Amino acid sequence: MNSKEVIAARVAEELKDGDIVNAGIGIPTLVPNFIPADLDVFLHSENGILGVGPTPEDDKIDENIINAGKKPVTVKEGASYFDSASSFAMIRGGHVDVSILGALEVDETGQISNWAVPGKPVLGVGGAMDLLEGSKKIFITITHTTKDGQPKIVKQNKYPLTSLRKADLIITDLAVFKVTDNGLVLSEIFPNSSMQEVKEKTEGAFYIDEKLKST
Amino acid sequence: MDKTIVMTKAVSMIKSGDTLMVGGFGLVGCPLKLIKGMEDTSLKDLTIISNNLGEPGKGLGRLVLQKKVHKGIGSFFTSNPDVVSAYQNKELDIDLMPQGTLAESIRAGGAGIGGFYVKTGYGTKIAEGEEVRYIKGEPYLFQESIRANVALIKAHKADRFGNLIYLKSARNFNPIMATAADLVIAEVDEIVEVGDLSPEEIVTPHLFVDYLVLAGGD
Numbered sequence: 001m002n003s004k005e006v007i008a009a010r011v012a013e014e015l016k017d018g019d020i021v022n023a024g025i026g027i028p029t030l031v032p033n034f035i036p037a038d039l040d041v042f043l044h045s046e047n048g049i050l051g052v053g054p055t056p057e058d059d060k061i062d063e064n065i066i067n068a069g070k071k072p073v074t075v076k077e078g079a080s081y082f083d084s085a086s087s088f089a090m091i092r093g094g095h096v097d098v099s100i101l102g103a104l105e106v107d108e109t110g111q112i113s114n115w116a117v118p119g120k121p122v123l124g125v126g127g128a129m130d131l132l133e134g135s136k137k138i139f140i141t142i143t144h145t146t147k148d149g150q151p152k153i154v155k156q157n158k159y160p161l162t163s164l165r166k167a168d169l170i171i172t173d174l175a176v177f178k179v180t181d182n183g184l185v186l187s188e189i190f191p192n193s194s195m196q197e198v199k200e201k202t203e204g205a206f207y208i209d210e211k212l213k214s215t
Numbered sequence: 216m217d218k219t220i221v222m223t224k225a226v227s228m229i230k231s232g233d234t235l236m237v238g239g240f241g242l243v244g245c246p247l248k249l250i251k252g253m254e255d256t257s258l259k260d261l262t263i264i265s266n267n268l269g270e271p272g273k274g275l276g277r278l279v280l281q282k283k284v285h286k287g288i289g290s291f292f293t294s295n296p297d298v299v300s301a302y303q304n305k306e307l308d309i310d311l312m313p314q315g316t317l318a319e320s321i322r323a324g325g326a327g328i329g330g331f332y333v334k335t336g337y338g339t340k341i342a343e344g345e346e347v348r349y350i351k352g353e354p355y356l357f358q359e360s361i362r363a364n365v366a367l368i369k370a371h372k373a374d375r376f377g378n379l380i381y382l383k384s385a386r387n388f389n390p391i392m393a394t395a396a397d398l399v400i401a402e403v404d405e406i407v408e409v410g411d412l413s414p415e416e417i418v419t420p421h422l423f424v425d426y427l428v429l430a431g432g433d
Binding site: 045046047048049062063064065066070075081082083084085087088089091092116121122123124125126127128129130133134160161162163164 | 240241243244266290291292293294298299302303309311312313314315316317318319321322333334335336337338339340341381382383384385386387388389390391418
């Protein structure tokens with residue numbers, strides 16, 4: 001598995017039977033590939049689908065079935081279509097159990113930035129703020145550092161915040177952090193990494209779970 | 216009663232300076248024939264309420280290239296670089312809204328609601344200057360509802376009264392836009408006889424729809 005697949009596979013372990021899940025663009029789109037077949041997990045797409053299925057083969061693409069990233073998808077048995085106002089009533093109204101989102105940065109309190117870059121015109125927000133506001137749980141999937149090696153978990157975000165609401169869980173290609181009222185807690189280090197590497201590549205402060213200290 | 220008209224007649228009802236709602240998420244569920252018809256007119260200074268402004272050289276993106284659009288109101292314009300450059304060249308105004316707030320503003324506009332309070336965006340850059348009200352101890356932003364002069368929507372099938380059904384995820388903003396404009400023109404793939412659509416399957420009842428244009432017709 002490449003590093004993005006490692007992240008997607010790990011976040012899939014957090015999903016439970018019956019969960020309504022919205023998966024954003026980027027790494028989150030890989031998550032459905034790792035959901036165990038014996039779990040009924042229902043994927044919600046902002047543009048008006050509950051019950052999104054796998055990506056179709058090229059010769060089976062239906063141009064009228066796309067996800068929020070405007071990519072062709074399929075629907076599963078039991079799926080439904082609805083208008084955009086109903087879709088966001090589901091999101092803001094607290095009917096979506098989990099949103100799995102990418103981010104440009106996460107600060108040490110768990111607040112995220114994933115919609116605007118300073119110095120560039122701010123012309124797109126989409127459903128990012130609604131998902132962060134209304135989902136029962138927010139799982140953030142990010143590579144631990146940027147392509148230039150800069151930490152994405154920082155003391156303070158330099159990009160504009162998406163919401164004051166904090167994430168619940170942050171999963172990177174190196175480690176897992178829980179977000180608590182006291183700040184970030186490192187709860188897991190993947191076998192390909194080490195405590196030293198996580199410390200070196202994380203700018204924001206974090207606590208270390210007792211379980212990790214004892215091993 | 217038959218609401219079917221030809222495309223050129225439909226387009227002739229739009230005036231320069233009008234505010235238009237245009238259905239679709241990207242190009243899916245977008246009334247492409249009506250938009251194409253607008254390309255061949257002298258329409259200008261349009262305000263367009265739509266989730267996106269098309270894609271490069273496609274759909275509403277063509278009207279942007281023709282400089283017919285004065286302002287875009289929507290949630291996601293970054294996927295069309297032509298929109299970004301028109302904005303940077305100060306040829307185009309943009310009013311950016313979270314997608315859920317956009318959808319609810321349209322729904323409210325069609326339902327006779329003047330405005331509402333919503334949590335989305337509170338404390339972010341998008342909320343600068345907005346009215347805040349605490350409800351049950353939680354902060355909400357005030358959002359006015361929106362309406363348009365004309366809504367151009369896309370449905371799959373209509374009967375001659377103007378009852379509409381939609382196809383798959385091409386529904387998106389279309390049913391709510393059908394409620395929120397003074398004049399509503401629906402582009403459809405097929406027009407069937409009254410009675411051919413079951414009352415249970417009709418998504419947009421005919422009272423919301425003024426005119427029908429066949430996507431594959433004149």
